[in-house]
Amino acid sequence: MNILVLNCGSSSVKYKLINVDDKKTLAEGGVEKIGIPGSFLKFRLPDGSKKVIEEVIPDHRKAIMDILNILTDPTYGCISSFKEIDAVGHRVVHGGEKFNKSVLINDEVIEKIKECYDVAPLHNPVNMAGIDAITELMPGVPQVAVFDTAFHQTMPAEAYMYALPYEIYTKYSVRRFGFHGTSHRYVARRVCDFLGVPYENQRIITCHIGNGGSITAVKDGKSIDTSMGLTPVEGLMMGTRVGDVDPGALTFIMDKEHLDTKQLSNLINKKSGVLGISGISSDMRDIDAAIAEGNERAKLALDMYIYRIIKYIGAYTAVLNGVDIIVFTGGVGENQQPLRKAVCEHLSYLGVKIDDAVNASSRGEEKVISAADSKVKVVVIPTDEELMIARDTEAIVNGRQPE
Ligand SMILES: Nc1ncnc2c1ncn2[C@@H]1O[C@H](COP(=O)(O)OP(=O)(O)O)[C@@H](O)[C@H]1O
Numbered sequence: 001m002n003i004l005v006l007n008c009g010s011s012s013v014k015y016k017l018i019n020v021d022d023k024k025t026l027a028e029g030g031v032e033k034i035g036i037p038g039s040f041l042k043f044r045l046p047d048g049s050k051k052v053i054e055e056v057i058p059d060h061r062k063a064i065m066d067i068l069n070i071l072t073d074p075t076y077g078c079i080s081s082f083k084e085i086d087a088v089g090h091r092v093v094h095g096g097e098k099f100n101k102s103v104l105i106n107d108e109v110i111e112k113i114k115e116c117y118d119v120a121p122l123h124n125p126v127n128m129a130g131i132d133a134i135t136e137l138m139p140g141v142p143q144v145a146v147f148d149t150a151f152h153q154t155m156p157a158e159a160y161m162y163a164l165p166y167e168i169y170t171k172y173s174v175r176r177f178g179f180h181g182t183s184h185r186y187v188a189r190r191v192c193d194f195l196g197v198p199y200e201n202q203r204i205i206t207c208h209i210g211n212g213g214s215i216t217a218v219k220d221g222k223s224i225d226t227s228m229g230l231t232p233v234e235g236l237m238m239g240t241r242v243g244d245v246d247p248g249a250l251t252f253i254m255d256k257e258h259l260d261t262k263q264l265s266n267l268i269n270k271k272s273g274v275l276g277i278s279g280i281s282s283d284m285r286d287i288d289a290a291i292a293e294g295n296e297r298a299k300l301a302l303d304m305y306i307y308r309i310i311k312y313i314g315a316y317t318a319v320l321n322g323v324d325i326i327v328f329t330g331g332v333g334e335n336q337q338p339l340r341k342a343v344c345e346h347l348s349y350l351g352v353k354i355d356d357a358v359n360a361s362s363r364g365e366e367k368v369i370s371a372a373d374s375k376v377k378v379v380v381i382p383t384d385e386e387l388m389i390a391r392d393t394e395a396i397v398n399g400r401q402p403e
């Protein structure tokens with residue numbers, strides 16, 4: 001059975017075509033920097049080599065179409081027609097309170113995904129763009145939704161409630177949901193397999209740092225708190241998102257700048273974060289280049305970004321009553337060695353010791369980057385949301401409950 005996975009993120013679309021019978025990845029790649037200068041499609045060819053095509057990719061629909069074309073391309077593709085795809089699994093970012101597991105997509109599920117547009121404006125619409133494209137091009141092929149929010153449904157009420165009037169929760173389900181759950185779930189389990197320790201009794205802090213970023217406290221295999229909230233804008237400073245901010249500042253800005261809610265949402269989702277502070281870019285690669293040229297605001301953006309990560313790790317160490325393992329993942333977490341070093345050097349109070357040489361040489365691969373005598377294991381685990389989505393999709397299409 002061949003399963004195509006589409007993972008639409010805020011700045012990227014990643015994909016994998018997996019034969020789940022022999023667990024072979026037939027094709028993989030993705031589009032990055034969607035809607036900003038320098039966008040490109042990169043993918044692995046059937047012979048294993050890699051190819052990058054730079055082109056203007058203004059939105060997710062174009063990214064998805066490029067990916068589907070490449071799959072069947074006579075030179076670069078690995079299938080001759082879409083008939084060779086048996087099922088499609090989609091990352092869907094917001095599932096609200098309705099879904100704590102992956103589901104087969106039908107009209108009712110689509111309705112619920114659309115109901116969450118307001119609370120995940122950078123994500124659910126692009127996840128739907130993927131579902132629509134597949135429905136159009138591969139009618140009748142079963143599609144499965146795998147929700148970012150599902151893994152965090154184990155959070156206790158004291159972690160997921162906001163201290164707003166209780167009726168706001170009962171009337172509108174305004175509560176914290178958390179995101180990147182598929183990634184946190186994957187890396188938390190994978191790191192235990194990698195280290196050869198039991199998953200069920202570890203205190204793990206998983207740091208998914210990409211264009212969007214979130215940190216999760218995982219206790220005995222369950223998410224007990226995470227930095228994102230009702231929407232993927234709470235918590236860390238991100239590429240274009242503000243993260244934690246005094247809610248009073250928002251009403252103040254609305255008054256001063258005469259903003260309506262749409263304009264405010266645009267401000268905190270698309271114009272803030274690394275982009276808003278640096279004035280240069282949302283992408284860490286561009287920020288690094290600007291810092292190397294002596295740009296002060298790029299440096300401030302990076303310092304703020306790192307500071308928030310340190311704060312959340314401290315908070316979740318308190319929540320977990322200690323920490324055994326810290327995991328870095330996501331585009332930034334997997335690739336940015338100086339950022340990992342800066343964060344870990346601030347954690348010496350926990351007995352964290354980083355191995356500088358190992359950290360500096362690790363990029364995009366599974367690696368323990370803490371020193372042998374570190375009290376906490378610090379590990380880089382490249383995330384594989386696509387593999388998790390493929391597994392859930394296979395289970396559901398074959399009538400089994402996903403894990
Ligand atoms: N080689 C790299 N070095 C530094 N940062 C990188 C590198 N590759 C990717 N990134 C960072 O990762 C971010 C994208 O992360 P990713 O997890 O792919 O994003 P998304 O949130 O869209 O899924 C980019 O904005 C960039 O800042």
Ligand SMILES: CC(=O)OP(=O)(O)O
Binds near residue numbers: 213
């Ligand atoms: C939920 C979220 O922020 O996802 P991404 O990092 O892919 O934008």
Ligand SMILES: [Mg+2]
Binds near residue numbers: 009010210
């Ligand atoms: Mg992502």
